[in-house]
Amino acid sequence: xxxxxxxxxxxxxxxxxxxxxxxxxxxxxxxxxxxxxxxxxxxxxxxxxxxxxxxxxxxxxxxxxxx
Numbered sequence: 001x002x003x004x005x006x007x008x009x010x011x012x013x014x015x016x017x018x019x020x021x022x023x024x025x026x027x028x029x030x031x032x033x034x035x036x037x038x039x040x041x042x043x044x045x046x047x048x049x050x051x052x053x054x055x056x057x058x059x060x061x062x063x064x065x066x067x
Contacts, residue, residue, distance in 0.1 A: 010058055011058065011059055012056055012057070012058060013056070013057050013058070013059060013062050014054060014055070014056055015054070015055040015057070015062075016052065016053070016054045016055075017052075017053055018050055018051070018052055018053075019050070019051060019053055020049060020050060020051075021047040021048065021049055021050070021051055024047075024051055024053060025042065025043060025047075028042050029043070
């Protein structure tokens with residue numbers, strides 16, 4: 001598997017949790033997405049009531065709550 005050059009030698013943190021689809025979509029909308037099409041797909045994508053979420057971050061971004 002190819003590695004991302006920006007992540008070589010980085011420590012990564014994983015945060016895994018269960019949440020409701022409504023809560024997940026609200027958080028994605030609140031945080032904003034880099035690309036409008038991705039935000040649109042997320043908004044209308046049918047999902048079950050509960051979803052598992054895995055957030056991946058670096059320790060620095062985690063401390064700044066940017067995960």
